[in-house]
Amino acid sequence: MATTVTTSTDGKTWGGGNEPMGVSYGKMMMWFFIVSDALTFSGFLAAYGFSRFKFIETWPVADEVFTHFPFMHGVSAPMYYVALMTFILIFSSVTMVLAVDAGHQMNKNKVILYMFLTIIGGLIFVGSQAWEWKNFIKGEYGAIETKGGSILQFVKNDANHSRVALADFAANIPTERVQDTRSKGIWFFDEPAIPTYTVEQITEGFKAHPDVLVRTEVIDPTTKHKTILTREESLKRMETAHYVVEGANLTRNEYGSKLFADFFFFITGFHGFHVFSGVLINILIFFNVLLGTYERRGSYEMVEKVGLYWHFVDLVWVFVFTFFYLV
Amino acid sequence: MSHDHAHESNVGRIWKVFFVLSAITIVEVFLGITKPHGLHFTNVLGMNLLNWIFIILTIAKAYGIMWAFMHLEGEKAALRWSIVGPLVFLIIYLIFILLVEADYIFGVFKNSTIKWNF
Numbered sequence: 001m002a003t004t005v006t007t008s009t010d011g012k013t014w015g016g017g018n019e020p021m022g023v024s025y026g027k028m029m030m031w032f033f034i035v036s037d038a039l040t041f042s043g044f045l046a047a048y049g050f051s052r053f054k055f056i057e058t059w060p061v062a063d064e065v066f067t068h069f070p071f072m073h074g075v076s077a078p079m080y081y082v083a084l085m086t087f088i089l090i091f092s093s094v095t096m097v098l099a100v101d102a103g104h105q106m107n108k109n110k111v112i113l114y115m116f117l118t119i120i121g122g123l124i125f126v127g128s129q130a131w132e133w134k135n136f137i138k139g140e141y142g143a144i145e146t147k148g149g150s151i152l153q154f155v156k157n158d159a160n161h162s163r164v165a166l167a168d169f170a171a172n173i174p175t176e177r178v179q180d181t182r183s184k185g186i187w188f189f190d191e192p193a194i195p196t197y198t199v200e201q202i203t204e205g206f207k208a209h210p211d212v213l214v215r216t217e218v219i220d221p222t223t224k225h226k227t228i229l230t231r232e233e234s235l236k237r238m239e240t241a242h243y244v245v246e247g248a249n250l251t252r253n254e255y256g257s258k259l260f261a262d263f264f265f266f267i268t269g270f271h272g273f274h275v276f277s278g279v280l281i282n283i284l285i286f287f288n289v290l291l292g293t294y295e296r297r298g299s300y301e302m303v304e305k306v307g308l309y310w311h312f313v314d315l316v317w318v319f320v321f322t323f324f325y326l327v
Numbered sequence: 328m329s330h331d332h333a334h335e336s337n338v339g340r341i342w343k344v345f346f347v348l349s350a351i352t353i354v355e356v357f358l359g360i361t362k363p364h365g366l367h368f369t370n371v372l373g374m375n376l377l378n379w380i381f382i383i384l385t386i387a388k389a390y391g392i393m394w395a396f397m398h399l400e401g402e403k404a405a406l407r408w409s410i411v412g413p414l415v416f417l418i419i420y421l422i423f424i425l426l427v428e429a430d431y432i433f434g435v436f437k438n439s440t441i442k443w444n445f
Contacts, residue, residue, distance in 0.1 A: 021403050056433055090352070
């Protein structure tokens, strides 16, 4: 137990038991890890900033992308869901710090309760993130990719330019193209899922619906909204239609810049992985608390150490929240 | 176990910090949804005022989490500086070089014959 309890008080620097900067070995190592991991996340977020500044005029606007809220289908609710996730994570940080506090008072039952609540909070957060990913991958409206690689979205020609889904105007043209599968005799290769509509169905449907306009990726600096083309410009732009995009994957996404989805998956995924590992570590410590390990050891410092990691995960989320959803 | 007040309870303070962090988050979400025109279209040092507010509030939240929850306020100044100093310096440096470079590349795409959208 030498690593957790230090009783030497003789004050000799080299006599053993001296703790550099007044912090125990285990906590010091946790801080080392946190500093290096914080720099890793900073690198990711700075790389996100790099790509965003590089495509500053065409980067997707976050509150047009993340608009879902559970049980409110079709209602545009930007930000509320991630705000809720932020609260869940901050709250689980609070229960964690309450567990640490109870540990200082050697109150085993309280530590058990608060550790349990922390684990539940972490699981809810990971679940919420999975739901967020599901919506992001599935997409809602669909878009057209041009030959040049930019994304065209569709809006109604009315006062508030509400979004139009591909299904609302796609022409019903028979197509012979079907998804190739191994069961259809093509056993030697797989193909990625083909879009629901062909480019022809969309372009013909677009011509047949005069109330639909094209919205480009370009942000109009005077309104800070995406530019909406006139009907004539829209028709001209649709001539370069090249591919139908539905939802998001690592290659292309219907929200705009390809890098946007890549960074979204990578950074929130890496953070979600941290939360997941944090939950696992918390569960281990939770069982140790249940078994009375720290009661016998005479110190709940291990709870404090996993607590540091858990707060760090919360800390990272605060920054991810700002740079992905707010700024 | 190096804090002098290791056995007294901090529960009151923990809840206070929680309410402050929640209040900041609510303000952020409110501003993010309403996007007040005066803040969103006023540029200060190359970025609009709204984004500056978001970033400052985020750093305030980070301070609350690190100082109260991660208990840096109870640690020695040497430990605090060893953690915060390198992070602040390296992150500011990294952001500076990357964003300046990205802005340059943006200019190349915008002003030269290389075009992103054909």
